[in-house]
Amino acid sequence: MPVTVSVTDKVAEIVFDHPPVNAFDTAQWAALPDLITQAGSREDVRCVLLRAEGRGFCGGVDIKEMAAHPERIVQLNRDNHRTFLAIRHCPVPVVSAIHGFAIGGGVNIAGASDVLLAAEGAYFSLPEIDRGAMGGAAFMMRMLPLHKVRAAFFTGGKVTVEEAHRLGAVEQVVPTADLARVARDYCAVIASKSRTALVLAKQALNGLEATDPNLGYRFEQGFTLEMYMHPDSQAARDAFVDGKAAAKF
Template sequence: MSFSTIRLDVADFVATVTIDRPPVNAQNGAFREDIVRVFDELHDRDDVRAVVLTGSGKTFSAGADLKDRPDRSAPGAFPRHNRLVRAGFDCVLECEKPVIAAVNGAAIGAGCVLALCCDILVVAEESFMSMTEVDVGLAGGVKHVRRHLGESDARLMIYTARRITGPELYRMNAASVCVPRDKVVEAAQAIAAEIAQKVPLAVRAAKRSFRVTEDLPLHEGYLYEQSQTVALASTEDTQEALRAFAEKRKPVFKGR
């Protein structure tokens, strides 16, 4: 596949998706169509076990392209627009493979939400996230912000539109790693490579568990997780992992 706003590289079971829409990687209709296509492809590719998402240049994504707003006078324009916006985020959330955000610079509005859709955040010291909707009379992103930030910090971000820097995100426990900008993709790829060595079916089951149990009570959530373990127990890859552990060798997985 070819993409007009995204670069895709795959090596050693790790895919690196780079948003490439100069000058600030703003999100428009073409970008949303591209990101849905690329993540749908990665969802099914056997040669991909983890994904890194980053931006080209010094910006992760400056948010929605304001020149690409729907025409309010056209019936149905907003529902169609909002559906595509959601799809651009949902494809990351629903991708079976873990996605690591390498936040190399500004992640603003829709760019911030896109990063927060990822499973793990690696941020550059020079980066920042902000939700600027209240500055322009809009609202949104609350649910996504809440997934990674504590209640007080989430409200601080939403109500003030303040820039939260990489080191602050790390201090808030919103990000797992904070490194200089020139190391951020490398650090994210190292995490992806570590994940890629694990049992692929088990990693995918774990991601499903995170998604399915997010809003479930403890008992129902753990019950679902146990069902995943039962399903995995009879798979070839789990049996191979157990044999390799006992034989002190590197396992060879088949994805089944």
């Protein structure tokens, strides 16, 4: 599993390091939920930090694997959902530090998190419409206004972290070289609090939200499966694997 977990000063740091773009295959998505749950359940942990090495935070799913094995979509959907559920229901706060890009499933990881910090020039993107898939809007709507999400989804476009910061989704935007340090310092503030208070606060804040993004994501996944069964979906994945920007329809 191209993910490392370490605990220092009551902060569990989970680092993605799977070149070139931290796009995970089905086996890797299957392993990720347990790593997050185990880290957050430790009594000596009061905050979980998700960050990454390499070109970007997370490139989502491995489209090349899906192009070669479309029959794995059900398992992939299930473990994607388990990952986002693990973040949302992690006993303690989860902070994600975004650099480069958060694409597809990476957007969902960010959207399920409690706090977002980001490096200058990074962006969020849901390119599903060009990849023969659906899904992800439920968690993007947790970060951004409805019409901003629809515009990004229909075009497969990008939302910069600077724009997300302006809209209130990202807490801080800092130079890339400073991101890991700033993220650790931010998590240290959280980790100085009572674990009991943090656990109760996380439960209360989750319960106060008007909608549950995990339920919305499961609703979206039905449309993902329907799309995967259409020949246009395979054409979109094949175009991506062949190095084309998007299939022509």
